[in-house]
Amino acid sequence: MKLKSKIAVVVATGLFLSCATNPFTGKQTMALPGTENSALFPASFQQYNQVLAESDVETGTARAEMIKRVGQRIAVAAERWLNANGHQGYLSDYEWEYNLIDDKTVNAWCMPGGKIVFYTGILPIAESETGVAAIMGHEVAHALANHGQQRMSAGMLQQVGAIGLNVALQDDENLELYNQAYGIGTQVGGMLPFSRAHETEADKIGLYLMAIAGYNPDEAANLWVRMKAASGGEAPPEMLSTHPSNDSRIDNLKALAPQAKAEAKKFGINTFRPISKF
Numbered sequence: 001m002k003l004k005s006k007i008a009v010v011v012a013t014g015l016f017l018s019c020a021t022n023p024f025t026g027k028q029t030m031a032l033p034g035t036e037n038s039a040l041f042p043a044s045f046q047q048y049n050q051v052l053a054e055s056d057v058e059t060g061t062a063r064a065e066m067i068k069r070v071g072q073r074i075a076v077a078a079e080r081w082l083n084a085n086g087h088q089g090y091l092s093d094y095e096w097e098y099n100l101i102d103d104k105t106v107n108a109w110c111m112p113g114g115k116i117v118f119y120t121g122i123l124p125i126a127e128s129e130t131g132v133a134a135i136m137g138h139e140v141a142h143a144l145a146n147h148g149q150q151r152m153s154a155g156m157l158q159q160v161g162a163i164g165l166n167v168a169l170q171d172d173e174n175l176e177l178y179n180q181a182y183g184i185g186t187q188v189g190g191m192l193p194f195s196r197a198h199e200t201e202a203d204k205i206g207l208y209l210m211a212i213a214g215y216n217p218d219e220a221a222n223l224w225v226r227m228k229a230a231s232g233g234e235a236p237p238e239m240l241s242t243h244p245s246n247d248s249r250i251d252n253l254k255a256l257a258p259q260a261k262a263e264a265k266k267f268g269i270n271t272f273r274p275i276s277k278f
Contacts (some may be wrong), residue, residue, distance in 0.1 A: 022145050023087045024205050037146075041113040045095065048115035056102040058120065063278070064100040066129055067118050067136075068211075071098030074136045075114065077212035078144055080267055089145075106230065109137040112146075123278065125226045125274060130275045133215035134223045137206030147203060200252060209255050211264035216272035221253040 022025070047155045075096050082090045094114035103123040116139065118132070126132045207217045228246035264270075 021091060023082060023085065024145055037112065041093060044111040044113045044115060045258050048111055051117065052099060058100045058102045063123065065088055066132065067100045068098045070129060070132050070136050071096065072117055073213040074133065074140050074209050078140060081208065081212055108135050108139050110143045112143055114143060116140070125230050126223065126227065126273050130215045130219045130273065131223050133210040133213060134206065134220040137210040138202050140209060141202040141205035144200065145205060167260070188194040193257045203249065204256050207253065207260035208263045211260040212267050212269060214269055214273050216275060217260035219275060221250050221257065224253060225251045
C-alpha cells in the first residue's frame with residue numbers, strides 16, 4: 001500500500017473509532033482521543049478560575065445576580081429537555097457557574113462543563129434580561145453540543161493532515177508553498193464552514209433553551225439586529241468568517257422562533273416573561 005493510502009486509512013479509522021453523539025441532533029460528531037469530557041472539564045475549570053482571578057468580577061449587584069438567575073434558568077431548561085429526550089445524567093459532570101466581569105469587551109462565553117462569563121460590555125446590546133437569556137442560551141448550547149471537543153478534534157485532524165502531506169510529498173523545494181496552500185484550503189474550505197455550522201446549531205439550541213426557560217425567543221433576532229448596529233457594518237465576508245453574517249443569522253433566528261415556541265409548549269410554557277429594558 002502506498003504511503004498516501006496508508007495515511008488516509010489511518011485518518012479514516014481514527015475518525016470512525018472516535019465519535020460522539022450530539023444529543024440535540026442525534027448526529028455523530030468528532031471526538032478524537034484526548035478531547036473527552038474527562039480531559040476537557042478539569043482543564044476548563046482550571047482555566048476558568050484563572051480568568052476570574054485575573055479579572056474584575058462583579059458580585060452582589062443587581063446585574064450580577066441577574067446573570068446568575070438567567071444562567072440557572074437556562075441550566076434547568078437544558079436538564080429538562082435532555083431528560084425528556086432520553087439523555088438523563090448528561091449533565092452529571094457539569095459544575096455550573098455564572099459570573100459577570102466588569103470589562104468593556106462585547107462578549108460572553110461558556111466553557112466545557114458549564115463555566116460561564118458575561119462581560120459588562122455586552123449588556124447594553126442585550127438591553128434586557130430576555131436579551132441576556134438569548135446570549136446565555138447560545139453560549140450554553142456550544143458547551144452542551146460539545147463544540148469545543150469538535151473544534152479540538154478538527155484542529156488535531158488538520159495537523160495530522162499537514163504532517164501526512166509533508167511526508168507524502170517529500171518535496172523540500174516547494175514544501176512551504178504546499179503548506180501555505182494546505183493551510184488556506186483547509187481553513188476556508190473546512191475549519192471556517194465547520195465553525196459557522198456550530199454557530200447556526202448553537203442558535204437553534206439556544207432558542208429552544210431560552211424558550212423552555214420562559215423567555216421569548218423572538219427577542220433573539222432583535223438582539224442580532226442590535227449586534228449588527230453595534231458592529232457598524234464592519235464584518236468580513238461570510239465565507240472568510242467563523243460566524244454566519246448578521247443578516248443570515250437574523251433571518252435564521254426569525255424562522256426558528258416558532259419552532260422554539262412549539263418546543264416550549266411541550267414543557268407547559270405558553271407565555272413568556274415580559275421584556276423590560278435595563
